Amino acid sequence: MIESVDLSTIDWSRAQFALTAIYHWLFVPLTLGLSFLIAIMETIYVKTGDPEWKRITKFWMTLFGINFAIGVATGIILEFQFGTNWSNYSWFVGDIFGAPLAIEGIMAFFLESTFIAVMFFGWNKVSKGFHLTSSWLTAIGANLSALWILVANAWMQYPAGMHFNPDTVRNEMVNFWEVLLSPVAVNKFLHTVSSGYVTGAIFVIGISAWFLLKKRELLMAQRSILVASIFGLITSLFLAFTGDGSAYQVAQKQPMKLAAMEGLYKGEKGVGLVAMGILTPGKKAGDGKDAFLVKIEIPKLLSVLGYRNTDAYVPGVEDLIQGGFKPEFSPRPAQESAIAISVEEKINKGRTAVTALGIYKEAKAVDDKAKSDSALKVMKENFPYFGYAYLNKPASAIPNVPVTFYSFHIMVALGVFFILLFIAVLYALKKKVLEKQRWLLWLSVWTIPLVYLASQTGWIVAEMGRQPWVIQDLMPTMAAISKIDASSVVITFFLFAAVFTALLIAEIMIMKRQISIGPKEGGTK
């Protein structure tokens, strides 16, 4: 019997999760980046003994504290939603999430809460060396906390290191290291935290530029800009490098996402990378329309970035739906033949797997071993396509192409812009003309919201680009959702929106006030 799920429950639950994640991610990247910048500034203070560096460190520490305090625990709501709105998914992922999230909780609590206290309360009470160590451990702790949640997210993009137990209907971890060190997890972690470092650097440069524009705290501003622009340049280059690594993984493990990121409907060999373009509005797979109204392309680059080969074949959305091409990589080389199969065939395989799961259970209930063994064999063979059972048509496997395409291109364009900004600021600083370049200072100030935009669009690519999957190929959103009433999700959506907006306003107001006060002698607490 086919049971329908209220589509509005799915939509509202997705919207609620997106809202929470977006707000949460407004606070996290600054914590990741600013914590390291503070540790670097304090290291300079300890090395030089110059009290101005202590004052600088304390000023940025105050802003770090505000961001940390307002943002702390906003991510916990995502876990509430797993249990209420996404209970099938929560059950299905089994202990895969349990271990990383438990480690994350312990690390966040012990490392951050212990050493943050020393950072803020420990000036003149503990030795300089111990205080500096605490600042570094706070930064490392914050980044390690991010590691575990990103490992969990990476597993959803590329499930590895587990096996499905049909008796408990849960995935069980069989290899912790495969989960932790999957190439998707490693790239995701490095790319995400380095985006936080760039956020921290631009935040420091932007605020310092404001001080220069106001002709206040000139020494503090120049020193802060020097540290932040060097840190920002190094980390933004690393961000580009890890972004390339992430795209390479997407090409292998989530080719549909890559096609959506590039608005590529028809695959070919030696495909160029769209530097900029406007998609044809209303374009649908298979409608024969051109995908772009206008585009500027860098020849062969997508083949190189995706497959490290100028003539590599990159499948488009339509190819992935229809199958019949020879993939450069197969996400499941053991299960898939040399020729890619169509989504229609995957749907059939998925349905075979789900039906076999039911037969297995019935056979076990009556102790029919031969039947249960046979059903189990069929289910295991087809399990890699388990989630396709829930797609009602092949086109359901296509994510929202315009949202993914534009988000990806905004993120990349801003990433390039940040590198140029760091170079320009460093150059102006070296030539001692930064204070006179008011346009550059204003540009630095207005880049602060842009770095948040880049960060958010990055997550939109990662999460909307993998739709309809909650767990790639194994579980789409419509199978993951709880059987709950949409109205309750609507109410909590607006409650979250109100609470988070209040928190954001509080953060901006408190931060704005502290910035306008500026660094105090000995800093503020």
Next chain:
Amino acid sequence: MRTILNFFSKIWYFYYEGFRSMTVGRKLWIIILVKLFILFFIFRLFLFPDFLNSKFNNDKERSDYVREQLIRRK
């Protein structure tokens, strides 16, 4: 024993003095406490019950339910 007590007493005074001398931090702590109250007391308790734990008593019932849901929804 005396050394251990002395150690914990030092930690206590470290935090006590730290919180007492806060300026911006006090405002932030109020925000943190109000936020935690809203998240854990109001949201968690009244608006976000664990769906499977609230409906079933043991893991077998939960797995049977999820299996049935996954089979019926295909």
